Amino acid sequence: MESPRVVVLVEGDSDRCAVHALARLLGHDLIAHGVAVVAMGGITNLRSSALPFGPRGLDLPLAGLYDAPEEHVVRRGLRAAGLTVTRDPGALSALGFFACTADLEDELIRALGVPAVERVIGDAGETRSLDLLAAMPAQRSWTRTEVLRRFLGSKAGRKARYAGLLTDALEPDRVPAPLAGVLMRAVDLASNDGG
Known part of the structure; x- marks a missing residue:
């Protein structure tokens, strides 16, 4: 440009x-x-x-x-x-x-819903990392949405990667x-x- x-x-x-x-x-x-x-x-x-x-x-x-x-x-x-x-x-x-x-992460999670976000994470090959994070003592009492938000921000570059992947998974009306x-x-x- x-x-x-x-x-x-x-x-x-x-x-x-x-x-x-x-x-x-x-x-x-x-x-x-x-x-x-x-x-x-x-x-x-x-x-x-x-x-x-x-x-x-x-x-x-x-x-x-x-x-x-x-x-x-x-x-x-x-x-x-x-x-x-x-x-x-x-x-x-x-x-x-x-x-x-x-x-933005909260907006995308709400728009897609937890199961769809978890499918995107699975398709990206990171279900095990998500499960490990969710099993940690500090996160055991968190809601699944809180765990997903923490997961998205827990590794350098992950927010940007998933912002694209989650947006790609949206239906235009969502x-x-x-x-x-x-x-x-x-x-x-x-x-x-x-x-």
Whole structure:
């Protein structure tokens, strides 16, 4: 991609992988649309990631995905980057920034359901690792969803790997709202910009 027409800011590689996987699943070519998905390396980097692209930089349309508990960080970062962020509860989604209730992994687990997530893990050859984690004394009292979330974050690169695999396993009508929202916003912005 020579230069993007729209920039989607996401916390990390797992979110980036999920956005790209959903685009493939729904038949959208992000490169052809001019959509760049930028992993910021943590939500606290939102300001420094938005500045070069937003109103005080290239003035490109922005969209993003974030975890609801970090909303205050998102509001502060977007304001510092030059966007007008009101106190209205829907202000961030109106700007194209969509909140995951807890995090993206939680959204994907809820959308697919525990049995389907376990099938994806099995298909990836990691059922034994999941079972070993679940059998550890500290996790024995956890719900299966809690164990799955811990499993996804327990090894370097696993979140990103499974973000793609779990998104690939979604039925189009079961896509988590924040993930669908950010992708559709990005594609709409790019299309309205002549892409």
